[in-house]
Amino acid sequence: MTKNLLALALLGLSAAAAARDDIEVLARTCNGCHGVGGVSVGLSMPSIGGLPQKYLKNIMKQWKYDERSAITMNRIVKGLSDDEIDALAAYFAKQRWVPSPQPAAADLLAKGRSAVSENCEDCHGITGSDPDVDAPRINGQWAKYMELELLKYRDGKFKMPHRKMKKSAQDMKSADVPAAARYFGAQDK
């Protein structure tokens, strides 16, 4: 113990900082599916690093308490304490948002932009990089993931508590769904 404290002092670290490492150990378990620092390379898996703390905390708690439908995450978060969820939300919110801009055809982008200005811009910003406080950034988020998520909002078989998002998603024309997803997915900034 003395040796540990000495080492901490030598490295200029406080005990509090050392304790913080536990959240990194926990956060690292998320990397397997969401990438190091929450930067995903899997098309159907969202990047989560740099998303708003409130958004991350809300969805994890809603999954945990069965207020929001998920297929895999709802099982995973049930094993976490509320404190761990808060810490994970704070941790990933502090990471840098790294967009993964995916190229798309110009006509699809134009169609997407028009659908976005009508249905999404109000909360997410026209490129998805300027969200409301409880909404995620989605510029350069994976289009495939966003399409699947929109399906959850539109399908009616999923419990999705955000009324405005649900309504906006359901107002969209079917053909606009992939276009909007591809448009946001193509945005760098």
Place this chain on the structure above:
Amino acid sequence: MHSIDRRCFLKSISAAAGASVLTVPQSFAATPKARVVVVGGGFGGASAARYLRLLDPGIDVTLIERGKLYTSCPLSNEVVSGERDIRTLQRGYEGLARRGVKVVHAEVTQIDPIKKAVTTGDGIAYSYDALVMAPGVDLDYSAIGGLTEELADTRIPHAWKAGPQTLLLKKQLEAMPDGGRFIIAVPKAPFRCPPGPYERAAQVAMHCLHHGKKKAKILILDSNDTFSKRPLFEQAWKALYGYGPGGMIEWIAGASGGIVESVDAGAMTCQTTFDEHKGDVINVIPPHRAGKIARDIGLATLKGNWCEVKPESMESKAHKDIYVIGDSCVGGELATGNGFPKSAHMANSQAKVVVASLVAKLNGLPPPVPIYTNTCYSVVGHDWGFSVVHLFRVENNQWVYVAKGSGISPVTFGTKEAPKPVPRVYRKMEAEYADGWLRNLMTDAFG
């Protein structure tokens, strides 16, 4: 040039991993803080090597692996059925080399736990302060009469280590006529990828349906009496391919004569306790045990087959400063039947436990609290996938299986008395998630 590389490297780490207490700055001293050797470059070994360098670039990491190209076993059943190109599952070791891992392609011939050195086939000795063993499993051909390694490479592939045999099995399936019979023989548990054989049955059935072989049969001869994600598999088999007598897929439990004792490659038959089964394709998966090199140095303390480790660090119970991860180790809450599944994600998670523990130790910091997780998807048809998740914590130096953070995808909705089917869209989602999961897992391990 070198210093620029190093700066970029450090920058990219802090960008990707965030500032971390245990992301220790590179020591510019000529001698490294410690030397860690990793034996085996599968998901476990690659993850350990990569995370060691991510968390503490002051540690000298050498990864010793025979092959130059790794093929993921997860999702390789999709290669057998023709749904996926095998190249999407392959990774080299350049990503690890870029992180500063010294990658050595050689066969480990000797390990001296006292002198702390690993020797390769070319006679070079690598001394270590800590050794991470991730040798995977050996398949025990001698357990099945008539089966040899050579037969597995030519006539009766196991395709349980993804690569050439995966492609051989695919070819055999393609050549199978309508009305043909595809036999999958499952070894006694524990084996790598517990849901794998049953996912394979579904993928084979899907191939047959898509290729006009509606009268094909897939017979699973199982040495066990139940299996992973069973209600989910049975539900999907029934809905998609027909299950049971008259269906495309049939499963015979060990207690009902499913245990394959020998094979005859000439007659293409499998002999079980009671019967002889003839197949057009015979896919026998032999029983597993820890990789030979681990057994040779006495790490396999459980019945001589599996390597026992300490819950807080994955350090071997047999040798100090040797850590065993991946399919060759045994852990979890064994008393309740909730052991660690032998999966890629589990190996990746175990690697992170070792790395966190080692980096803390080498920097004189208190040991972090370990946590182990697993997520594993199975894809059984177009738009039909499901998963299992596991969570293990460590309390009082014992693994604790956390049931409420574990479990399979829902089989039904509604209540027990009035169950409702799970909407197909849920299965579609998980089939889509499987691809994203694997891409991330491969990148998390190999860079």
